[in-house]
Amino acid sequence: MEQQAVAVDYQAVLEQIAHDVSPLLGSGRPAEYIPALAGVDPARFGMAVADLQGNVYGVGDWRHPFSAQSITKVFTLALVLAADGDALWRRVGREPSGNPFNSLVQLEYENGIPRNPFINAGALVVTDALQTLTGDASSELLEFLREESGNKELAFDPEVAASEAGHGDRNAALAHFMASYGNIAGPVPALLDHYFWQCSITTSCADLTLAARFLARHGLRADGSRLLSRSQAKQINAVMLTCGTYDAAGEFAHRVGLPGKSGVGGGIVAVVPGRCTLCVWSPGLDAHGNSVAGVAALDRFTTLTGLSVF
């Protein structure tokens, strides 16, 4: 069942993948720097695929709620580009950082301009921009995710948000440092609150695979209206491919060959432009903060179906 299939039986592929990755379940460790995430069972696994029409296929824990964490960075980026076009790119770059997601080291050399929107520094700038544009960045994000997923129950997790805030010195340092270069417009404490709320949103593979469909639909939302131009959707997919899994983005592109964005809750969203979106969840993380079984599952998906961007 290797290679290019015109019509794909997503359900059969997902079941094959769940079988193939089962030896990896329990590998890696849940995020330990956020106490509220540390207790999640690393052996859980779920995966979902949504096609362009919104049909969803799933296996394992695909409806089980987990913390979206950095996956939300894709959606805040989309909302800012939709509202304000290219202005953001004067404040954030589009190059892989080659450094851990919470690293400070490049910011001073590069005058407070983060390498890309998916490392924490870049995501803080994006949230600051969304806050300036809308006045309530986290509610804007939550509303968008509810509309696109169709799940009106999606919510912040106050325990996770408080846990992040209680261990947020690194993010606070990044935000204050960028503010010293004039690259943060609003007050840093409010920015951090919005950033922590955003990371705390509880979702499932089913929710995220539906919510990300605008990236497979070249910028079109679930209701058919246009969120992004075709070119902007391409740009976000490109940045996901090159920067979405941090200092493992090269390895991810090599193994999976799709735009992808991970979060330390153990989720990864991936996109086959013009075809489908995927979300996989398994909380055991590797040293880069990416789900061990999640990357392996996406690797199997592209191998079994031939659906990659290459």
Ligand code: DON
């Ligand atoms: O900023 C943080 O530390 C987290 N709330 C989000 C980090 C994250 O998910 C990075 N991803 N792999």
